[in-house]
Amino acid sequence: MMTHRTEEELIAYRDGERNDREQIAAHLHECTECRAELTRIEAVFAALQTMPVPDPGEDYERRVWQQLAGRLPEKPSHLWKELFVPRRLIAVGAVAAAIALPFFAGRITTRHEPASPSLDAGKLRERVLVVAVGEHLGRSEMVLMELENAQPAQHGQKSVDMSAAQRRAEDLLEENRLYRQTALRQGDQGMASTLDELERVLLDIANSPETVTPTQFESLRKRIEDRGILFKVRVVSQDLQQRNKQAKPEPAQNESAPPNRSKT
Amino acid sequence: MDRAEIATVSDASAVERTLAGERDAYRVLVERHSRNIYRLAYRMTGNRQDAEEVVQEAFLRGYQKLKQFAGNANFGTWVYRIAANYAIDLLRQRKSDDSRRATTAPLKTDDGPQTDLLDRVTDPAPSPERLAGSAELSLRMAQALSTLTPAERTAIVMRHWDGCAIEEIAAVLKSNGNATKNTVFRAVAKLRKALEPFAEARGAARAMGTE
Numbered sequence A: 001m002m003t004h005r006t007e008e009e010l011i012a013y014r015d016g017e018r019n020d021r022e023q024i025a026a027h028l029h030e031c032t033e034c035r036a037e038l039t040r041i042e043a044v045f046a047a048l049q050t051m052p053v054p055d056p057g058e059d060y061e062r063r064v065w066q067q068l069a070g071r072l073p074e075k076p077s078h079l080w081k082e083l084f085v086p087r088r089l090i091a092v093g094a095v096a097a098a099i100a101l102p103f104f105a106g107r108i109t110t111r112h113e114p115a116s117p118s119l120d121a122g123k124l125r126e127r128v129l130v131v132a133v134g135e136h137l138g139r140s141e142m143v144l145m146e147l148e149n150a151q152p153a154q155h156g157q158k159s160v161d162m163s164a165a166q167r168r169a170e171d172l173l174e175e176n177r178l179y180r181q182t183a184l185r186q187g188d189q190g191m192a193s194t195l196d197e198l199e200r201v202l203l204d205i206a207n208s209p210e211t212v213t214p215t216q217f218e219s220l221r222k223r224i225e226d227r228g229i230l231f232k233v234r235v236v237s238q239d240l241q242q243r244n245k246q247a248k249p250e251p252a253q254n255e256s257a258p259p260n261r262s263k264t
Numbered sequence B: 001m002d003r004a005e006i007a008t009v010s011d012a013s014a015v016e017r018t019l020a021g022e023r024d025a026y027r028v029l030v031e032r033h034s035r036n037i038y039r040l041a042y043r044m045t046g047n048r049q050d051a052e053e054v055v056q057e058a059f060l061r062g063y064q065k066l067k068q069f070a071g072n073a074n075f076g077t078w079v080y081r082i083a084a085n086y087a088i089d090l091l092r093q094r095k096s097d098d099s100r101r102a103t104t105a106p107l108k109t110d111d112g113p114q115t116d117l118l119d120r121v122t123d124p125a126p127s128p129e130r131l132a133g134s135a136e137l138s139l140r141m142a143q144a145l146s147t148l149t150p151a152e153r154t155a156i157v158m159r160h161w162d163g164c165a166i167e168e169i170a171a172v173l174k175s176n177g178n179a180t181k182n183t184v185f186r187a188v189a190k191l192r193k194a195l196e197p198f199a200e201a202r203g204a205a206r207a208m209g210t211e
Helices: A005-013 A021-030 A032-049 A060-069 A079-083 A086-111 A120-150 A163-185 A188-205 A212-229 A227-247 B003-008 B011-019 B021-045 B046-066 B075-097 B099-104 B113-121 B128-134 B134-146 B151-160 B165-172 B177-208
Strands: none
Touching: A005 A021, A005 A032, A005 B177, A021 A032, A021 B151, A032 B113, A032 B134, A032 B151, A032 B177, A060 B021, A060 B046, A086 A227, A120 A188, A120 A227, A163 A188, A188 A227, A212 A227, B003 B021, B003 B075, B011 B021, B011 B075, B021 B046, B021 B075, B021 B151, B046 B075, B075 B151, B075 B165, B151 B165, B151 B177, B165 B177
């Protein structure tokens, strides 16, 4: 009498998990009952394969990233590596210069009495920051203006591509944080406060979906408008220009001095 | 980081850059592997909401543990294992939260026509034609899968959909090879019991040329 294979043996055989595959194969060749049993097992596996997984959508990968990005903490990494990320170099350089230049200026002024007005430590510190922050605000203003002037609904657009604005906002955010922290450290509450508000708006842009409907776009634009950030940025920019003028060194008394010596 | 860059950066390079502090480089890994992780998560949890939670948590944990990964394996395989671990924990939590409902209540499915289909499935006397329908079979299968234990479901999904080795499944189940083989067998036997009448009806329908 023929001994049939168990269900467990047949499942393991199908799964490639048996060492005695040849014997089982030989048995299956002879035994119609076990062959039928294996066919029934196969039918279940075939049915399993038909289980649908709902399509999460074409832009699923991007959505996952957008939801995740806000939850990711900054990596604890070496400070020098952080500083050498290219897009941060300009901002870091400006902040470093704001700290270092007055120090050297101070050393120079102590050696050469009386102090030259062009090397006044406070003025140098302010001027380096004023120029750098002024440029940063100028770039931010451009992004905000472009958003404010875009009118996708009137042009019959069904969707608005935010990717370029997003990338620029992300880059500006990095600089903005550095300048805000520096302004706070230097006790410039007014500038820190405007930079803080700008940061919130930049975050809003950076975290928006890559593609939005005209309605979503309008809502974002309204949020920006309600904050009055563009106006505040312009006011601070003008103030900085004024401060830049005031901080510029007076013309050199010595006519032999190079005319553009104090240019930054 | 733009689309073109995402497509050209290798996993190894993205890991290295992320570890160097460039958080945006992690996007390469998320965008490249999230769909595969979603499929695993959906098959394990049986619903979209939980599947999306698994995907988010898997990549979050992956980011937090990236130093441990440090290029010693394939990133896709590594994050897949993290997702499977999270999903099995989620399944266990769901089961313990409401074990009675897990076996008797209607399946948690996505909204839409599937809910109606599920009502039809619970019809005590479904016609052979209806049973042969693939949508009906899929729902039966989803129902059968929901009766498996978390370990059985994990084992069957990893083994039969994704072709994982027994050792890989054992690592997720925190078990040994033989016990894992038994888990796979139990899962198949349970599914077979639940699905066979419908799978056979479908096979018969195919043979008769009615499907």
